[in-house]
Every structure is written in structure tokens, then in C-alpha cells.
Amino acid sequence: MKALxxxxxxxxxxxxxxxxxxxxxxxxxxxxxxxxxxHIRLVDHDIAYGVYxxxxxxxxxxxxxxxxxxxxxxxNILVIGTPIWLGEKSSLATxxxxxxxxxxxxxxxxxxxxxxxxxxxxxxxxxxxxxxxCSMSILYAVQHIGYSIPPQADCGWIGEAGPGPSYLDxxxxxxxxxxxxxxxxxxxxxxxxxxxxxxxxxxxxxxGNSRSAWEDGTRWNFENPEYR
Numbered sequence: 770m771k772a773l774x775x776x777x778x779x780x781x782x783x784x785x786x787x788x789x790x791x792x793x794x795x796x797x798x799x800x801x802x803x804x805x806x807x808h809i810r811l812v813d814h815d816i817a818y819g820v821y822x823x824x825x826x827x828x829x830x831x832x833x834x835x836x837x838x839x840x841x842x843x844x845n846i847l848v849i850g851t852p853i854w855l856g857e858k859s860s861l862a863t864x865x866x867x868x869x870x871x872x873x874x875x876x877x878x879x880x881x882x883x884x885x886x887x888x889x890x891x892x893x894x895x896x897x898x899x900x901x902x903c904s905m906s907i908l909y910a911v912q913h914i915g916y917s918i919p920p921q922a923d924c925g926w927i928g929e930a931g932p933g934p935s936y937l938d939x940x941x942x943x944x945x946x947x948x949x950x951x952x953x954x955x956x957x958x959x960x961x962x963x964x965x966x967x968x969x970x971x972x973x974x975x976x977g978n979s980r981s982a983w984e985d986g987t988r989w990n991f992e993n994p995e996y997r
Contacts, residue, residue, distance in 0.1 A: 770965070777861040788892065792808070809837060822871055845964045847911070881980065887917065923956060924953040
């Protein structure tokens with residue numbers, strides 16, 4: 770089992786990322802459960818804007834997305850982390866979703882969309898408000914392109930209204946926040962449970978959801994109304 774954690778912080782390494790701090794909580798649980806995990810800080814890579822698989826074919830001099838997409842395909846679980854800015858996910862989180870979407874028309878060996886059989890979740894940190902709003906946006910997007918979302922597939926931490934300490938700041942006492950710790954734990958195990966279920970069943974049956982079969986004329990029990 771493999772899990773890929775993509776941190777969409779705006780801070781380049783080695784600057785401290787509070788989002789990474791909360792993602793590491795989930796990552797450590799997965800490691801203890803025998804899952805191979807990998808972490809990518811998206812801002813450290815030269816990822817072009819666009820909705821094509823390789824943007825060097827569309828005017829950009831460089832695009833490292835194809836190498837990152839290989840890691841996405843290898844992973845059973847994708848966890849997207851983002852800080853909150855003005856109540857929204859980061860611009861890099863939007864870029865990640867756009868690039869994932871660019872690949873979503875590809876198909877697996879069953880003729881299903883390429884992300885079928887994979888599981889997604891998200892981790893949010895920030896101040897004041899926005900956890901549910903950011904989670905709603907991210908989780909809708911990844912399920913739309915084919916990821917499966919288990920119950921309670923998000924977790925987050927926010928400080929009090931106004932300027933103040935962030936997740937990793939000692940004065941925030943965030944690591945002792947029972948609500949955040951519980952949700953991070955539940956999210957992690959629900960991701961693992963669903964990923965294991967899908968993996969043991971070799972993903973979803975191709976009955977009723979194969980793009981290639983549809984294009985070949987298969988309609989299963991869909992009744993196409995005929996107007997005469």
C-alpha cells in the first residue's frame with residue numbers, strides 16, 4: 770500500500786510549513802500501519818500552469834508535472850494538504866487539482882477513468898475559518914475525477930480570529946487539540962480501510978462504468994428513449 774502526501778504550502782523548503790506538521794500526524798500513523806508514504810512539497814517543483822499532461826508541448830520551457838504524475842499513479846491514497854488564505858485553499862492546491870484534472874480522461878486497464886480505485890483525503894491549516902470550505906472544494910474535485918472518498922476524509926486546525934499562533938507554534942497548543950487529533954486519526958484510518966477494500970477487490974467492477982465499453986456501444990441496463 771502506498772500513500773502520497775502533497776503539501777500545497779506556499780513556503781519553499783526548508784521553511785517551516787504548519788500544514789506539513791498536521792500532515793505528518795497522518796503520515797506517521799500510516800507508517801506504523803505498514804504503509805509506504807511519500808511527501809511532495811509542490812512549491813519546490815517547477816509545475817507549469819495548464820490543463821494538459823505536459824505543458825512543454827504548449828509553450829512552457831519546463832514542466833515537472835509528468836514525473837509527479839507517475840507518483841500519483843503509483844499511490845493508492847492521495848492526501849492533499851493546504852493552508853487557508855482568505856478562506857480559500859492555496860493557489861498551489863488549485864494548480865494541483867487542475868493538473869490532476871488534465872490527466873483524468875486517461876483510462877485504466879478496465880477502460881475506467883484513471884483514478885478509479887484510488888482514495889483521497891485532505892488536511893487543512895490556517896487561522897479564523899475555512900476548513901470545511903476548503904475541504905468541500907478539494908474533496909468534490911477529486912471525487913469528480915474518479916477518486917473515492919471515505920467518511921470523514923478531512924481534518925484541520927485553525928487558530929482564533931485575527932493574527933495569532935499557527936499549528937506548530939508552541940503557544941498554540943495545537944498538538945493537544947482533541948478535535949483535530951481525533952479527526953486526523955479517523956481520516957487516516959478511513960482512508961486506509963477504503964484503500965484496502967478497493968485494493969483487495971482490484972478496484973471497482975467495470976460493469977456500468979467503463980468508458981471504453983460505452984464508446985463501443987455497451988449500455989448495460991440504461992434505456993435510451995426512442996422518440997418516434
